[in-house]
Amino acid sequence: MIRSLFIFLVAFIPISHLSAPQTDIVDDLSTFFKAGDSKNIAKNFSTTIELVIGDEEDVYSKLQGEQILKDFFAKFPPTKSTISHKINTNPNYRFGVIILNTAKDVFRVSVTMKKINNSFLITELRIEQVKN
Template structure:
């Protein structure tokens, strides 16, 4: 009785397990924002990132984008971060919105990720004051 169920269970695990992990990159980023870990966040940057922090917006290389994020965290030390919106219906695209509480106020962080060579990379990051 158990033998016929084993292959079905294995197939189900292979299908469902990757789907369960799809939101993990945005959840992980939320934790990195809470801990103000610009170095780890930048590991998820693509080679160039469209970055908007408050009113400054441009496309930056990975290293410069990390510096800008580090400066933001220096001026606005985070106290909490939570995922408020997540789009993970496309296997090659993720979009998440984080609510970031800092010592100087609340911010809305929008993150766009695209999959390249099996890994998600941040292509766009927007940090704006929460309205």
């Protein structure tokens, strides 16, 4: 009796509860920023991205955006990243704020993502120096 009840209950546990939880894209991006990994960050770019670094602002291709980030990390090697804020309740939109500590300065990184073809892609990335 107990064995058949156990088998019955196990048969109706949703498989999704047994799999590992999916990480949030903002968590992944924070890890990539800490590592200075422009390649993995750029994998999440939309075909074009609005990129703001300090006073420089423009719309770039995915490859141009990756190169600009690579140059940024060369100039400001990251030492730590912390997620300050994230919005992940909208099924078509994600937003995150990452505080990026570098060897020289601290930056506030704002990431805006939209769902495109069932994936969240970065449409806007802002990197602004934190004023003391």
